[in-house]
Amino acid sequence: MALQDLLDQNKTWAEQRLVEDPEFFRRHVAGQKPRILLIGCSDSRVPAEQILACGPGELFVHRNVANVVSYNDVNISAVIQYAIENLHIEDIVVCGHTQCGGVAAACAQTLGDGYVADWLLITTWAKRxxxxxxxxxxxxxxxxxxxxLVVEENVRLQVKHLSHLALVRKSWxxxxxxPRLHGWVYDIASGRIKVIVEPTSIKNEVDEVAKG
Ligand SMILES: [Zn+2]
Structure with a gap:
């Protein structure tokens, strides 16, 4: 697809929004109040807003290869901090997906010796x-x-990582x-989401933090 096509599509999209709702963009200029922070995979088949039928302003989103929550990733830490402390978001969802190429590469141990290999080392624990x-x-x-099975385990693992982050524990x-922590898996074949981790499963960790 030529890039000019995308720019034309953007123009059409913006014009249509104004026809449907003249206040659409003015409302967004005023600020954002997203309902959740969604940590998803960069895969082009899992666009967060579309699969949840949400529009601009409803989701705060971070995406990376295989929806990993890494302890030493300043990028995701900044996103989580902003979500909790500035946007006051109360629900964080790690959303994996079936047929995940990143998880498949970790399973097949065909990661090579580049950045992808380093990044997905965490996911190999789910495989193990x-x-x-x-x-x-x-x-x-x-x-x-x-x-x-590994996609689901990877989601559980990343939710666990979230529960160990100092930022999250400080909020608890x-x-x-x-924030309540959730784990979901989006099924590419059906478009449906399966809940893998409920906030109640983290209760012991929350209680432990509360006791100090
Ligand atoms: Zn993926």
Whole structure:
């Protein structure tokens, strides 16, 4: 697609918004009050606003390869801090997706020796735990089921990382249980979202922080 096509589409989009709602852009100039922080994958098939049927101003979004929450990533830490302290967002969602190329590469151990390999090292822990569980159960699922299991485990792992962040724990001390942490997986084949982690599963960690 030529870039001029995208610019033309933008012009048409902006004109249509004004026809439907003359206040549309003026409202956004006034500020934002997004409902959630969504941490998703950079994959082009999982555009946050579209899959949740949301418009501009409704979601605060951070996306990276395989929706990773890394302790030493200044980028995601700044996003989370701004979401909690400035936007007062109360729900953070890690949203993975089926057929994730990043998770598949971590599973196949075909990461090579570049930045992608370094980045996805974290995800290989999810693969390791799934391998251990399957070995204990004596199961060997087909490739698609295996990838889905690791995608889900990767979401659990990243939610766990969120729960360990000093930023999140500081908020829990001041406002017990807030932000609430969620884990979802978007199914590319059906467009539906499966809930993997509910905020209640973090309750013990919240209580532990509250006790100091
Ligand atoms: Zn992905």
């Amino acid at each position: 735990w799934v391998d251990e569980r399957l070995a204990a159960e004596g199961r060997s699922p087909d490739r698609d089921e295996y990838l889905s 001390r001041n406002h017990p249980g807030v």
